[in-house]
Amino acid sequence: xxxxxxxxxxxxxxxxxxxxxxxxxxxxxxxxxxxxxxxxxxxxxxxxxxxxxxxxxxxxxxxxxxxxxxxxxxxxxxxxxxxxxxxxxxxxxxxxxxxxxxxxxxxxxxxxxxxxxxxxxxxxxxxxxxxxxxxxxxxxxxxxxxxxxxxxxxxxxxxxxxxxxxxxxxxxxxxxxxxxxxxxxxxxxxxxxxxxxxxxxxxxxxxxxxxxxxxxxxxxxxxxxxxxxxxxxxxxxxxxxxxxxxxxxxxxxxxxxx
Amino acid sequence: xxxxxxxxxxxxxxxxxxxxxxxxxxxxxxxxxxxxxxxxxxxxxxxxxxxxxxxxxxxxxxxxxxxxxxxxxxxxxxxxxxxxxxxxxxxxxxxxxxxxxxxxxxxxxxxxxxxxxxxxxxxxxxxxxxxxxxxxxxxxxxxxxxxxxxxxxxxxxxxxxxxxxxxxxxxxxxxxxxxxxxxxxxxxxxxxxxxxxxxxxxxxxxxxxxxxxxxxxxxxxxxxxxxxxxxxxxxxxxxxxxxxxxxxxxxxxx
Numbered sequence: 001x002x003x004x005x006x007x008x009x010x011x012x013x014x015x016x017x018x019x020x021x022x023x024x025x026x027x028x029x030x031x032x033x034x035x036x037x038x039x040x041x042x043x044x045x046x047x048x049x050x051x052x053x054x055x056x057x058x059x060x061x062x063x064x065x066x067x068x069x070x071x072x073x074x075x076x077x078x079x080x081x082x083x084x085x086x087x088x089x090x091x092x093x094x095x096x097x098x099x100x101x102x103x104x105x106x107x108x109x110x111x112x113x114x115x116x117x118x119x120x121x122x123x124x125x126x127x128x129x130x131x132x133x134x135x136x137x138x139x140x141x142x143x144x145x146x147x148x149x150x151x152x153x154x155x156x157x158x159x160x161x162x163x164x165x166x167x168x169x170x171x172x173x174x175x176x177x178x179x180x181x182x183x184x185x186x187x188x189x190x191x192x193x194x195x196x197x198x199x200x201x202x203x204x205x206x207x208x209x210x211x212x213x214x215x216x217x218x219x220x221x222x223x224x225x226x227x228x229x230x231x232x233x234x235x236x237x238x239x240x241x242x243x244x245x246x247x248x249x250x251x252x253x254x255x256x257x258x
Numbered sequence: 259x260x261x262x263x264x265x266x267x268x269x270x271x272x273x274x275x276x277x278x279x280x281x282x283x284x285x286x287x288x289x290x291x292x293x294x295x296x297x298x299x300x301x302x303x304x305x306x307x308x309x310x311x312x313x314x315x316x317x318x319x320x321x322x323x324x325x326x327x328x329x330x331x332x333x334x335x336x337x338x339x340x341x342x343x344x345x346x347x348x349x350x351x352x353x354x355x356x357x358x359x360x361x362x363x364x365x366x367x368x369x370x371x372x373x374x375x376x377x378x379x380x381x382x383x384x385x386x387x388x389x390x391x392x393x394x395x396x397x398x399x400x401x402x403x404x405x406x407x408x409x410x411x412x413x414x415x416x417x418x419x420x421x422x423x424x425x426x427x428x429x430x431x432x433x434x435x436x437x438x439x440x441x442x443x444x445x446x447x448x449x450x451x452x453x454x455x456x457x458x459x460x461x462x463x464x465x466x467x468x469x470x471x472x473x474x475x476x477x478x479x480x481x482x483x484x485x486x487x488x489x490x491x492x493x494x495x496x497x498x499x500x501x502x503x504x505x506x507x508x509x510x511x512x
Contacts, residue, residue, distance in 0.1 A: 007373035011362065018361040081356025084322050085418075089374035090346040096374065250324040250338065253272065 004091040008099025013107055016069050025064045026108065030115040033057035037181055038123050049125045051211045054115050056181035059204060061111030063180065066150050067171045069104040074157045075167075083158075084255045094151075094242045101150045105143060130213025134220060138210050141227050142203035148234045149199060155241045158249055179204055199234060202227035262426055262457050263296035263319060268328035270314050288314040290481035291328065296459060296474075301452055303468045303475030303489075304461045307507060311481040312461040313352075316430050319459070320350045332426065346375065351419035353431035355411045360404040364395050364414050367403060368421055375422040389417045394443065408435045416444060426457045433464060445471060465500040469493070477506060484510050 016022045034057040041053055077083035086096050119125040129135055157166060175181070177191065178200040184192055195201045202223050214220045249255050270289040275281045289311040296302040304312045317323035318330050321341035330336065335343045351357075359367050365386060372382040390396045393413040398406065403414060412435045419427060429448075433441045441464075448458055448471055462468060468475060469489045477485040477492070485492050485506050489499055496502040 003379075004373055004376075007370060011359070011366070011370045014366070015359060015361045080358075080360070081352065081354075082359060084317075085357055085371070086374060088321050088341075088345055088350075089371070090342075090376050090422075091374040247324070247338075250322065253323055255322055 001092065001095050004095045005099040005102065008096050009103035009106070012073075012100045012103030016104055016107060022065065022069055025061060025068055026110055027114060029064050030057050030061035030111040031118045033060045034115045034118040035122065038119065038125075048128060048212060049119060049123070050128045051208050052181055054119045054125065054127075055112075055204070055207055055211060057118075058112035058115035059180045059200075060175055061115065062105075062108045062146065063175060063200075064171060065104060065108035065111065066101075066146060067153075067167045069108070072167055073100055073104075074154055078255065087249070087255055093246065094155075094239075097154050098147075098151060101147050101154060105147050105150065109143070129211055131210045134214045135207060135210035137224070138203065138206035141224060141231075142200070142207060145199040145203045145227060145231045145234075148231050148238065151238045152234055152241065155238055155245055158245050159252065159254055174198070174200065177201070197230075199227055199230040202230065260298045261295040262298045262333055263294075263302075263459065264329060264331040265295070265315070265319075266293045266329035267291045268293070268315070268318065268330050269326045270311075270318060270323065271326045287481050289318070289325075289478075292476070292478065292481070292483050294476050294483065294486065296457060298457055299452065299455045300473040301448060301458045301460060301471050303472035304459060304478065305463075305465070305468060305475055305503065306461075306478035309480075310478040312478060313430055315478070316350065316428050316459070316461065320348060320428050321345060346422060347425045348428065349419045349422055349424040349426075350428040351415050351430070351432050353412070353434035355408055355435065358403050358411055358414050358418065360411075361402060363400045363402055364390060364406075364417065365399045367414060368417060371418050371421050377422065385421070385423075389420050392420070392447065393417045409437050409440045412436050413440060413443075416447065420447075424456065426459065427451060429458065429460045429462075431462055432460070433462060433467065441467075465498070465503055469499045477503060479507055479510050 034053060037053040037057050038049065041049060046052060074083065077086065087093050089096070116127060120127070153170065160166065177187075177195045178184070178198050179187075179195065180200075184195045184201055184205070187195060206220065206223050206227065209220055209223070268289055269287065269291055272286045272288055274284050274286075276284055292311070292315065304315060306312050314323065318325050319332055319337055321337045321344055324338045330338065332344050333347055337344060359370070362370065368386045368389065369382060372386065377385065387396070390399050393416050395410060395413055395417065398410065403411060406414065412432075416432065419429070432444055436444060445467065448460070451458055460468075460472065472489055474488055475486070475492065476483050493499045493502050496505070
């Protein structure tokens with residue numbers, strides 16, 4: 001299983017980087033988002049650009065890469081006739097999908113670095129990280145959360161041929177709902193209920209807390225606990241879903257293009 | 259007699275919905291109660307017009323599609339339910355230019371599929387080199403597949419289909435897009451597989467190929483079997499298998 005995951009991860013990284021759209025999401029997207037967010041926040045009175053501009057732009061890029069790669073890959077595989085091949089291989093299909101998602105997510109982390117370099121080079125914003133160890137913990141938790149949520153999305157998209165429509169539909173709402181570029185507290189109460197059911201919301205809040213400096217460890221640990229709890233729930237949901245789709249896709253005949 | 263494929267009264271229907279407000283259910287019977295057996299070590303042909311149900315049958319046999327009803331067993335296991343016991347022992351090649359990663363080289367494609375077929379690392383390199391030589395791609399093994407011609411991609415597909423040394427190889431119109439040299443190379447590979455005791459289930463529109471290669475065959479029309487036997491017995495008094503095939507299809511369509 002580990003060999004399949006690592007092998008798939010490496011192949012995925014090679015293939016993703018060869019695609020112009022992925023390179024755009026990975027390199028151009030965080031640069032443009034950093035410029036846009038800086039201009040938006042310039043007159044806002046917010047002085048810690050790291051929290052919203054750099055982190056926001058990096059995470060937006062990361063999420064775009066995940067949407068257009070981890071989710072879009074299912075469709076690419078379907079249209080190139082390889083989805084059926086990997087599905088019918090002796091290696092477990094979830095392991096293959098997991099390998100793809102891990103590969104994409106690792107590569108997509110580059111968006112954070114690009115966003116930081118852009119902010120420094122264009123606007124002289126320096127890396128202000130008050131609690132680096134907490135930030136590292138939050139980042140690892142965020143990576144795991146993103147991998148698991150991508151896995152759920154990829155799984156659902158295996159069932160349908162309308163993948164492109166869905167991946168376009170989920171990109172912006174998640175950015176807004178999870179507070180990638182502004183605090184979730186500005187959203188109406190009813191919307192916030194949805195925000196706090198989504199694991200990326202906690203991941204971003206944890207990273208932002210670490211950027212500002214963690215003053216209350218208990219709050220950080222509580223949020224981390226909720227994030228990990230939600231991630232476990234998503235992971236269980238993903239496993240159940242994979243078991244179901246294994247049969248469902250063969251009944252509905254959605255592995256290939258008709 | 260050892261049968262490695264057993265199909266009995268196999269059916270597969272595809273349901274679709276039409277209309278925006280008043281949805282109308284439409285059911286298409288792609289495979290409509292076919293039965294046949296394939297012996298171990300034989301080359302078995304599945305013939306029929308486009309849309310006859312050949313590809314649907316192969317997809318059910320290769321665990322990609324669930325049957326609507328009927329028996330569909332490969333190596334004694336159900337293709338829907340026991341698929342994990344079957345997958346490492348079979349492989350399939352679909353015609354055309356699909357089924358390879360174009361942004362990877364032939365070698366990387368084969369290495370990746372070796373991983374997915376759980377072939378031990380130490381065996382992989384030797385096997386990949388052998389297969390690349392067999393399909394005449396050794397010289398271009400490290401070039402990206404997107405730079406290959408149609409025929410080369412098709413040969414890479416064949417190489418991928420052989421990567422796990424399958425007991426049963428399913429081939430759906432494998433010579434589509436191949437030039438005469440490539441098609442002959444494929445026929446030689448199929449013969450070698452038979453010599454090695456492997457079973458091949460083949461669909462093709464090239465009836466000369468069927469006559470040359472197949473031990474037994476069935477002809478399907480609109481999801482039903484209309485003839486079965488050896489190429490010789492189906493040919494009967496006709497000059498060629500093609501003449502016999504055309505007459506059979508015309509008879510049932512009349």
